[in-house]
Amino acid sequence: MDTIVKPGRLNESWRWVIKMAWKDSRRNRTRLFIFILSIALGIAALVGINSFKSSLVSEINNQAKELLGADLAIGGQSKSFTEEAYKFTSDIPGEKSYESSFASMIYFPRTDGTRLMNVKSLKGAYPYYGIIETDPPEAADQFKKGQFALVDESVMLQYNVAVGDDVKVGETLFNIVGKLKKVPGQTEIGTTVAPVVYIPLDYLGGTGLMKKGSRINQTVYYKIDDPNEVAETDEGFRKELDEMGIYLETVEDRKRDTGRAFSDLADFLNLVAFVALLLGCIGVSSSVFVYIKEKIKTVAILRCLGASSNQVFFIFLSQIAIFGLIGAVIGAAIGVFIQGYLPVLLQDFIPVEVNSAISWVSILQGVFLGLFISILFTLLPLLKVRKVAPLGVIREIVSKKSDSWMLSGIIYTIIFLFVWFFSKLQIGEWLEAFFFTLGIVAAFILLTLTGKAVIWLVRKFFPKSVGFVWRQGMANLYRPNNQTLTLVVTIGLGTALISSLYSMQDLLIQQITISGEGDRPNMVLFDIQTPQIKEVQEITLDYDMPIIQDVPVITMTLKEINGINKYQAISDSTLGYKKWVYNREYRVTYREKLISSEKIVDGKWRGEYQEGDSVFISISKGFAQGINVNIGDEILFNVQGALIKTYVGSFREVDWRRVQTNFLVLFPKGVLEDAPQFNVLVTKTTSGDYASRYQQAIVRNFPNISIIDLGLILSTLEEILGKISFVIQFMALFSIATGLLVLLSSVITSKYQRIEENVLLRTLGASKSQIWKILFTEYFMLGTIASSAGLFISMVGSLLLAKYVFEIPYAPNYISLIGVFLIITSLTVIIGLLNSRSVTNNPPLQVIRKEV
């Protein structure tokens, strides 16, 4: 008989638990809601980014052909396109288009402007998929039919050039028939860095830019209707082409590469969102901690009336779960909105157009995650519920049972593993994720200790002589039910996370801002051919500009390291030499003395080659580690046909941030003098006007010379950085908003602890202003301590980041630190005071009846 009744009873009991959970929440809903909302924002950010990522991936898949513009592309540097290679490319069946591209100075005669641009010369019907977007649209086809050009839209705007004007590329004038708006597969950022000029391939010869020394990239685009044919070509030719230094790219390759690049971006944003989520978790955890403390009496009564400890535990667990679920659903809903905004925010970074389709998978994941973490992070305080004895109804008892250390240990472990695992998902590396998690744990411990120290110190050195209100306010820091620990940890951690985010951004900007101010050079001339050197120097001096550096550059490839060539290295990976080491082109200079931006860290620098001796070269330390060579190793270089055997004589430390011509590989005097080479000249201009006239003079005389205007590069970098930091700030906004919510919920929670006391004070005759002052003292102390502890942590974190990751000196931005400090402290005080308004504005009795 019992067996029939039992399941019913069990069900009944569960129903009661849920019902109680719901009933009991009625008078606490605002609070439950606010602290659950802290999680919602983190979830929102995650769902938004993940849905965006999934629509981005599917867009990339859909538009992969448009990204490449063809079914297949084969390309490489023009020196690799030997007769043999050329035969390969023509043997592949299908419709073909040819593109040669290179960097060159172009000149706008009407407005007298010059600029380094990416010149692409095209022949054929490319793109076969997607379009070259132009204004007017028909210009995309028209330019191929004569001596016409398409010029990047923003460059035209910047140089005040209109459709119909001319542009001079090398020695040929082209008529501009359209503004170039979008090139297949290129992002807005890519266009900013290397703006494009299109000209027809048939006119390339006339520009005179195909001379030796110009580095030209050749690409052949194919339209192949039969997918099997693409696959066959891929299988048959890829390896052979690769050995010639020529790459083969299919739609699949492009899809994969693009996808990978943008999932990195999404992962970074996810990490920022995760920080917001963590912040929310900590907020929820601490609020629940206080919340449960207040529920002890209720628990004791329920236990006294015969509820089992499990039943009571599940009442509060399901209460948290219900609200966690609501929070997660709200978060996911906000996430859908964010997803709609992200494509706008990131449009400059992505090569495809993203229509935000709702990703139910991401939404479900978000809801589940929200539910999971709201439970995970509240289990610790909830466990206390199981330890409440029914005796509590008779008298307040100090809980003597603390045998749940094993359970809390397990929960701490799960939390640690969860944070580790989740940050691994975002960072990608187990070890880095581990350190990230460890950092958070360290911050947590440090803040807990700070909180404890504050309690101890205030009690120990209590200023007995100050006035009543100050004493009350200070005493609130250590009296029973104080909120010191909770607020110091949550506000402190929030401050630390947000301020670290900002200082990281500062570091990034700092790393790039090495502007051409002061005595630093700001203009670099490339590709000066040997016969041109003298004249270029003269022009430079004519314009009253210094020749800061004039160095020869020789390009070469690496043939063997210690006798190991590329094929041996590929077939036996245990040798430890990577393929790219052999594939890349090395730009090398020779000189007798080292320059100020480099110093020897290992071995000995031999500045001059002695007849009959070996050639000892110097390699940058970092690069040597990258290619895995040691002092004394033998390296065989191929210098445009001639083989030169060298030995690694020394390692150099190179300060790459100095505007100078720095080299990975440095030869001594006396070896490369007769090798084909070009020169690089570094100079400095004073005024912008002067700079442009100098550039024009050089370009008019030597169209093959490229000029890099560092001022222009810096402003471009700043523009890009501005866009990036806007994206970061958008994500940081979630951390900040979460931080505010956490602050709000902590303060609201604490309000309930203080209310009885404050009402009592009011009843005893304390004036409004006295209550305000007490509250002010308490929140001011808390805000000050918490935010300075947080800032301290973030400074230590930034210092470590600067030292070990960015490897630059860390100079804290004191103004922004003080700003953060003031903002957090005053927010704590303001929110604290606003929240306690009801205590002072309403009659005491009413407050008690309504709020307790």
Place this chain on the structure above:
Amino acid sequence: MPSILSVSDLSKIYTNAHTKKDLKILDQINFNIEKGASFSIVGPSGSGKTTLLGLCAGLDQVTSGSIVLNDIKLDNLNEDQLAKVRNDHVGFVFQNFQLIPTLTALENVMIPLELRGEKNAESSSKDLLARVGLSERMIHYPVQMSGGEQQRVSIARAFSNNPKILFADEPTGNLDEETSQSIEELLFQINKESGTTLVIVTHDLELAAKTDHMIRLKGGKIISN
């Protein structure tokens, strides 16, 4: 008459956590309560009345001796088994009412019934509240009621599970004389009507005199029975 509660050789010792000194709160207590009787425990403050009551109701563990409640030996039961015993057989009324602040009067009364999974928890709780004269205040929260009203709610709650025995620890200690009078009357009336055994802790000798039996505690010992 069969006994509902029998206490034999009961002692309770608290050990001070700091000084490690033993504090004997109850010393060799013996008594027996018959079913349906009314019973009072009196004595000066600090004599151990509340402690004794708590032990009898299974809210705390004895140091030595044993308690048998409705033929159930409480000594070896664990917390959840004790909870079940309380839910099945015991009712409580406290000096400071002990209502759950987040629940209405009606919901407070319903808890013991709901814990048992009873179907008509609501209607019988409403009846009970009507009996204590609170049919108008069912959806009020504890803070919205006076002390006397709150105590009446807790009496309704105490009787809601038809307990075999009801423990009341100074049920009128916080109330004025008139209200105390009516609360006392209510207790005795329901006690009679439902045949529940009533155990009252009080230092009001007038009230104690109304009960069938009385024990006097002093310094943890029974000085008269």
